[in-house]
Amino acid sequence: MGTEVYVNSRELILSILLIVEQNGEYSHIAIRNVLDKYRYLDRKDRAFIQIVAEGTIERKLTLDYMISCYSTVKVKKMKPVIREILRMSVYQMKFMDHIPVSAICNEAVNLAKKKGFSNLKGFVNGILRNMARDEKDWEYPDPSIRYSMPQWIYDSFVSWYGEDYAGKMAESSLMKPLLTIRCCHMKNTPKELKLLLEAEGCEVLESGILEDVFYLQHFSSLTELKSFREGRFMVQDLSSVLAGVAASPKKGSRVLDVCAAPGGKSLHLADMMEGTGSIEARDISENKAAMIRENSARISCDNISVRIQDALVLRQEDIGSADLVIADLPCSGLGVLARKSDLKYRIQPEDLETLAQLQRDILTVVSQYVKPGGTLLYSTCTVNPGENIENVRFIEKELPFSRAGIQECLPEGIDALSKEEGCVQLLQGINPCDGFFISKFTRDK
Incomplete structure (x- = not known):
């Protein structure tokens, strides 16, 4: 029984890789769908x-380079099934411990045969066996x-933040981040x-x-945790929590969160406001x-309502009605590559540039919801200065806004890159969180 599951696991991995590569599915969705379907594993x-x-x-680019060193066929020219079998096998061989090389090679060959490529089993076996025998220390031609x-992403990091920071940021993108959670104070103390x-x-x-x-680890599934089901904590990165801390909503405030899904910031503000006031979370x-x-x-x-609303479309009745508008807008995501x-x-x-223009268009609309003297918080999960x-x-x-103080809101241990008034740039690999940008403004009276 154990062997059947072991073989099946690799076939499921192959199916995920093909769905992502050929169908354009997002990797986290493809993985989640498979794990949800096979809950019995x-x-x-x-x-x-x-x-x-x-x-x-x-590590696709790294894996393709390694494969190309042992293959007479260009990786891009390979059959998709064979290419993905080689990628996943090389990953296991070079980046995972305690998996016997013989098992990796045998399972790869069996998978190729099962998928109708018996004529290429020697090709697969040859590349993997030759790579396994060659115990060289890999030297890569460039940081990419x-x-x-x-x-282009690495070069952008260098251009924006210098070679040293760029290397640390790139390296951090290969490190699996721990699951970060925020305590819900209305349910329990930390x-x-x-x-x-x-x-x-x-x-x-x-x-x-x-x-x-x-940071939470050594658990099977969030939904199996009673404390999660009871709403005692929210999955939320430290950087996102800092955005709520910077917003500093007052009790009884009216808050609009204009691009709110999955709701982490709205729920944090609700907790900070101790259930008072109102928060409308939109997406x-x-x-x-x-x-x-x-x-x-x-x-x-109880103080959160949800509305389906395009942030680019002005809702006339909300003009000048909000004490606080949270605009955590769609972005390039260059701070959350890990x-x-x-x-x-x-x-x-x-x-x-397309995204930067979209952000300006949204800001032009949603800023109108802030009442005179109210607060606009603009944030992204990117490190792109544009x-x-x-x-x-x-x-x-x-x-009609002026920058508001934000640095004094930061706790000790956060060395923000940007020292400009009213904004904070956090960098992955430099700060203990995702790459994230937070800025705060007050509407002119």
Whole structure:
């Protein structure tokens, strides 16, 4: 029985890789769909599937270079099934411990045969066996191959932040981040939550930055944790929590969160406001609205409502009505590459300006909802200055807002790159969180 599951696990990994590569599905969705469908697999097999699938996608450029050193056929010219079998096998061989080379090679050959490529089993076996025998220390021709990062992204990091920071940022994109959670104060204290999670068998690590932020590991599934089902915590990165801290909503405030899914910031603000006031969490589709409702129901927040609303479309009745508008807008995501394995292959250089313009268009609309003297918080999960500091300057020049103090809101342990008034740039690999940008403004009276 164990052998059947072991073989099946690799076939499921192959199916994930093909869906992502050929159908254009997002990797996290493809992986989630497979794991949801095969819930009966034990914890070890589920972890193996996720690790190999994510790792193979994440290190695709590196793997292709390694394969090309042993293949007479260009990787791009290979049959898709064979290419993905080789990628996932090389990943296991070179980036995972305790998997026998013989098992990797045999399973790869068997998988090729099962998928109708018996004529190429020798090709697959030859590449893998030759690579296994050659115990050389790999030297990569450039940082793009070393970090499996498109050259233009790495060059952009260098241009924006210098060679040293660029290397650390690129390296961090290959490190699996720990699951970060935020304690829901209306349900329990941080100390109570930590004890509950430890009683459920989890290892809980303190962030050392904010007392209500923890790193969680050694659990099978979130939904199996009673404390999660009871809404005692929310999955949310430290950087996103810092955005809520910077916003500093007052009790009784009216808040609009204009691109809110999955609802982490809205729920954080609700917690900070202790259930007072009102928060309207908006997003563009029913799917995104459903994510917010699901999290809101689990956390049991009574002061949150959800609306399907295109942020580009002005809602006249809301003009000048909000004490606080949260604009965490669609962006290039260059600060969260470690969390989204395939994003770096999807985003293109020309997308950066398109996204920056989209952000300005949205800001022009949603800023109108802020009442005189109210607050606008603009944030992104990218490190691209064109989407960050340049949009700060756009807001100052084109909209009736002035920068508000934000540095004093930062806890100890956060050394923000940007020292400019009213904004903070966090960098992955430099700060203990995702790459993230936060800026805060006050509407002129």
